[in-house]
Structures are given as C-alpha cells and as structure tokens.
Amino acid sequence: MEFLSLPDAIAKYVRDGDAVVMEGFTHLIPSAAGHEIIRQKRRDLTLIRMTPDILYDQLIGMGVARKIVFSWGGNPGVGSLHRLRDAIENGWPQPIDVEEHSHAAMANAFDAGAAGMPCAFFRGYRGSDLAKANPRIKFVNCPFTGEELACIPAIRPDVSIIHAQKADREGNVLLEGIIGVQKEAVLAAWRSIVTVEEIVDEFLPGSPNAVILPGWTVSAIAVVPGGAHPSYSFGYYGRDNAFYIAWDRISRERDAFLEWMNANVMNGRVEDFAERVPKRLAETVL
Secondary structure (H helix, E strand, C coil): CEECCHHHHHHHHCCCCCEEEECCCCECCCHHHHHHHHHCCCCCEEEEECCCCHHHHHHHHCCCEEEEEECCCCECCCECCHHHHHHHHHCCCCCCEEEECCHHHHHHHHHHHHCCCCEEEECCCCCCCHHHHCCCCEEEECCCCCCEEEEEECCCCCEEEEEEEEEECCCCEEEECCCCCHHHHHHHCCEEEEEEEEEECCCCCCCCCEEEECHHHCCEEEECCCCCCCCEECCCECCCHHHHHHHHHHHHCHHHHHHHHHHHHHCCCCCHHHHHCCCCCCCCCC
C-alpha cells in the first residue's frame, strides 16, 4: 500500500484495456477518480458496476469505455443516462458492448471474485429471458441435490476504485453508512485505489454498518476531500440532488455535454471537489 496523489495513483494503476470497477451504492461514488481517468484519456476500458449512474455516463460519453457490465443504469430519481443510450443506440462517441445481469447475479459474482473462485452459483434467472440475451449466463445442476442453479463468471477486475470516509496512517480504510459491494470489489481486484475524505490517527467507534478494509488489500490511497460529489459521504456531506437533476439537461445533447465536460473535467482539478460540497454537514439518510 502507498499514499499517492490521485493523478499519480490513476497513472500507476489504471491502464488502457483494463476491466475497471468503480463502486458505490448512491453513496461514496468515486467521482473524482473517474474524472481523473477521463483527464488521463484512458481508453478501451471495460466498466463494471452494479448501478452505473452519471459518473459512468461521463466516462462513456468521453470515449473511455469499450464495454459496460452492469445490472441497472440510470440517473437516479431523474431518468435515462443519455450518453449511455447514445453509445448503445448510435455508437457515439464509439460503440460499446453491453453485458447485463441482475443485481443478485452481480453481487454473487463479486463475492465469488473476492473468494478467488472462477464463477458464482446462485438461485436466479429461472423464468427470466435475460439468459437469452446474455450468453455468459449458464445453468448447471447441483451434484448433491440435482437442483438447477444459475452460474456466471466471477468478477475479477484489473483494478477496483472506491471512495471512503477515512484511512489511518497504516493504510487501513473505514467505510460507514450505506455500503454496497465496495469491500468485495476491492478483494476481487488485482489492484485497488481508495480515495478518502481524510487521514486519521485512529478509527473512533463507527456506526453499526461499518466496514474496515485492512491496508494489505489496498494498492494506493489518495486523499480527496469531497471526492464522492455529487453523491454523498455519510458524516461529511449530503447528496447534491440539484446536480442530478441538472445532469439530465447537460447530458441530453452532445454539444452541451462536451462543453460541460471540457469546462469542468478536462480543465478541472482534483481540488475542485472539496469546493463543491456544502460547507456544513448536510442531511444524509441511511
């Protein structure tokens, strides 16, 4: 584990052609890291995430992705991801491959990857037509009970990137609040980057829903206050709902999208994220 600036961490650990996970479930989405990937013009990435929202819309619209693996995609509470739709329907800025799963399938695939297994077995997809559209969904019979089970490949990304509240000086990482599959994503990956709000000397007692990732599971830590904006970071700042609404207008047309991205991302700075979050602790909902 090493402490690096975010530009140095992305430059060292994210490579063209990688399978990249950027996880976070409405909360602790690693937005600053995604913007740095765009600025460094990574290409041909396979983007994996259970619930891609506006961050993946930005990455896809800027030509970063060649494939997306997901179980739901949209602008939460607002509507479609226009850049994702444009890439799928019109091949702009380039065509992307799509691999769609259910939430349960992806959660099990992350678990299998974290355990070092080649595939995940679970009860699911029976009666669903998704297997007809996704050839990576298979069915097998349990050798002990004969029960038919769904089977999909484990998720083993080249690099996983998450945002968390705190790291200590030994590189251990604390996440608390709503937790998705960040722990499993890090454990499943060959390399991992964690952006954090701050470095602390020790972790005080956290909420009952807290996870600590030991330093040996992490490749690099970068301190990026506000790095989850416009999503929220429990205990630090709330969700910027106004931005999610604004994104529908910004992203709907190609020219408006590119104008915003050039002004706010390509010519942006990591430090900008700290300036975008509220100056006081906003309401957060568990």
